[in-house]
Amino acid sequence: MKLITMKRVTIVAEALLADRLQEDVVRLGASGYTCTDADGKGSRGVRASEWEGKNIKIECVVQPDVAQRILKKLADVYFEHFAVIAYCHDVEVVRGEKYS
Amino acid sequence: MKLITMKRVTIVAEALLADRLQEDVVRLGASGYTCTDADGKGSRGVRASEWEGKNIKIECVVQPDVAQRILKKLADVYFEHFAVIAYCHDVEVVRGEKYS
Amino acid sequence: MKLITMKRVTIVAEALLADRLQEDVVRLGASGYTCTDADGKGSRGVRASEWEGKNIKIECVVQPDVAQRILKKLADVYFEHFAVIAYCHDVEVVRGEKYS
Numbered sequence: 684m685k686l687i688t689m690k691r692v693t694i695v696a697e698a699l700l701a702d703r704l705q706e707d708v709v710r711l712g713a714s715g716y717t718c719t720d721a722d723g724k725g726s727r728g729v730r731a732s733e734w735e736g737k738n739i740k741i742e743c744v745v746q747p748d749v750a751q752r753i754l755k756k757l758a759d760v761y762f763e764h765f766a767v768i769a770y771c772h773d774v775e776v777v778r779g780e781k782y783s
Numbered sequence: 784m785k786l787i788t789m790k791r792v793t794i795v796a797e798a799l800l801a802d803r804l805q806e807d808v809v810r811l812g813a814s815g816y817t818c819t820d821a822d823g824k825g826s827r828g829v830r831a832s833e834w835e836g837k838n839i840k841i842e843c844v845v846q847p848d849v850a851q852r853i854l855k856k857l858a859d860v861y862f863e864h865f866a867v868i869a870y871c872h873d874v875e876v877v878r879g880e881k882y883s
Numbered sequence: 884m885k886l887i888t889m890k891r892v893t894i895v896a897e898a899l900l901a902d903r904l905q906e907d908v909v910r911l912g913a914s915g916y917t918c919t920d921a922d923g924k925g926s927r928g929v930r931a932s933e934w935e936g937k938n939i940k941i942e943c944v945v946q947p948d949v950a951q952r953i954l955k956k957l958a959d960v961y962f963e964h965f966a967v968i969a970y971c972h973d974v975e976v977v978r979g980e981k982y983s
Contacts, residue, residue, distance in 0.1 A: 684951075684954060684955045684958045684959075686954070689970070691970070691972075693874075695817055705924070709924070714925065715923060715924050715925025715968070716923060716924060716925070717895055717921035717922065717923040717938055717940060718921060718922045718923065719819060719919060719920070719921045719922075719940070720819070721817035721818060721819045722817065722818045722819075723815060723816060723817040723818065724805070724809070724815050724816060725814065725815025725816070738817055740817060740819070744968065744970060751784075754784060754786070754877040755784045755877075757877060758784045758877050758878070759784075768815070768844065768876070769876070769877050770789070770791070770844060770874040770875055770876040770877065771874065771875050772791075772872060772873060772874045772875065772972060773972060774893075774970040774971065774972045775970055775971050775972065776968070776969070776970040777954040777955075777957060777958050777969050777970065778958070778962075793974075795917055819919060820919070821917035821918060821919045822917065822918045822919075823915060823916060823917040823918065824905070824909070824915050824916060825914065825915025825916070838917055840917060840919070851884075854884060854886070854977040855884045855977075857977060858884045858977050858978070859884075862978075868915070868944065868976070869976070869977050870889070870891070870944060870974040870975055870976040870977065871974065871975050872891075872972060872973060872974045872975065
């Protein structure tokens, strides 16, 4: 069994952004993602409106450079106008013999 | 793009605790959370009954001192009487230019 | 409050594998798990077919040796034939006074 270190990126956003965000993460290099419905409550920061209601949580496991591109895209394009939070952390991913 | 280190706290509990736990995390300093339905199976430890069925998973991303307060509250108030598990880990959170 | 380091294992797979995977993680030593529905899109690697549709995400928090056994089982048994990804990372788990 071989473990490799990758980044798990988590994006929590208003449900209306689901399609756009899923297209973004794939275009920026993710080979896959999961998308889960979540209730939530949040604030975007000092100047942002509160939001409460249906959110989605998109998660993908990617190489570090892909994680960087996804987080930068979110900060550049979405943060000013939408309720979005995003973060990442290291995970140890198991690869089968066939993929090593 | 600026990344800051925060704590992601995850709480898994029986669904009947959803409202109380959501109020707790906000009162203790979380600016937001997500709450997801989950099926599950678990045990609380040596003296706890098994439980199986509808659970909720509450996640929030907070400063380390808020994470400490949330985990302490759970240990002090809920662990004796309810099926609850809770844990945290570091995440790198992206902030937009506007929020730095 | 006492925190101990454990491993959180995440398995994302086609929904048809839910029952088998839940039985596996318990048999291999997990005292509990959560199972969440997720939409998703993914690829298993160079020789794998794409898949898109209903996935499940199974998560459990276990001792490191149990995490190893679960990941090895997935690599040995499932990766060749099914669309499965799996990874783990450290979490700090809170224990109540009663369980320390």
